[in-house]
Amino acid sequence: MPRELRPGGEPPLDEEFPNLAVLSKSPENAEVASRSDLDGLLTPAGTHYIRNHYPTPETDAAGWEISLTGLVDGSGETGPDAEGPTVGFEELREDYPTESVVHTMECSGNGRASFEPDAEGHQWTDGAVSTAVWTGTPVRALLEEYGATDEGWVAVVGGDAPEGEEVFCRSLPIGKVREDCVLAYEMNGGPLPPDHGHPVRLLVPGWFGNNSVKWVDRIHVADSMPTGEEWEGYTKYQQLEYRLRFDDDDEPEELDSVETTDTDEQMAAEEPRHAYFFDQLPKSLITAPTDGTSLSADETVEIRGLAWAGETPVERVGLSVDGGETWTDTDLGEPALGRYAWRRFRTEWYPEAGEYRLLARATDAKGRTQPARIADPDPEQTGIAGDAYPWNTQGYGNNAHEPLGVSVRVGLDGV
């Protein structure tokens, strides 16, 4: 029987990416299967997690165009049907400056599997996070060329939605876009692979993966985020998804702007009640030893892992070998790959025989740290409180450290 290829000619997901655990074949959703495959500062492109709402589209770089609409020269129209100048893929690559950024990207659904009761959606465990070098055109250069305003919002639209489906559209404050966002066409020095947005994706350094729109085909500049009936078909992934909700009847209000894109600050404030997922929260993963390992006694063990906190530098990673009773600081590696990449932490451990539960807890330069656990459902708890992450219907943003712990046995199994 001939092997069934994907519509773009790629092999089936599980064959193409042996290091990924497939959550759904179509649309393509897959996470890094083993922590040991994340045990490097960079994740190979073929090991980077994949998160799609629609199947990976078949794209052609040669004919690809991005349209610029809204408050830019040559458009000035404001609605969803606005037209404006187009920039071809070759032009984007050849006529503009090139920038690279190393970014640790986490899906806001990573860690959803730890919610009790279950949260809705794909049950990502801990592998929907990866780090890559992204290279492309700084969006700033394009905005300058087309005379975009200094204030307002940029809505970026993906070209993956099948006819009749809501487009994947994300809005970003223009200040962030000008500062560091990139229209990436390379990943780890190679062409952008189909599943990661070929030929060009937005890359929003430090922010949750849902902001980094793949297969970009339109950039719309406006005073505010698209909302309401006028923009029907464009608002779902900004105004309904990727917002915290605390029970099923809890419909988030569509906002045309927010005061802060610090996700944690929104969660801590009374307003807005349904935080948007922008900047990432502090988090860490022990990558060695791995869960369930048997170690021999009388041996030095290196415990190591990686920690990230979005736009904010990681300042400390504490380690506990007694399930969280006591903590000691680990040695942090240099932030050699820049402010948006995770940092290595490590420490040496001389265990006696026994069973241990290892935990890591990152703290960033703003003093934010990982809570211990996930709270029980409570519509009043909209942010991190009492060392607990808020339970939410879609299981977004979990950065609790206890569910990420690693159990090891030392000197007990004849090793």
Ligand SMILES: Nc1nc2c(c(=O)[nH]1)N[C@H]1C(S)=C(S)[C@@H](COP(=O)(O)O)O[C@H]1N2
């Ligand atoms: N157009 C489009 N862009 C998208 C998505 C999508 O479904 N469609 N998924 C988003 C989500 S939720 C995440 S976490 C990241 C994942 O990027 P990756 O697949 O390259 O890891 O892409 C984002 N960009």
Ligand SMILES: [Mo]
């Ligand atoms: Mo995501």
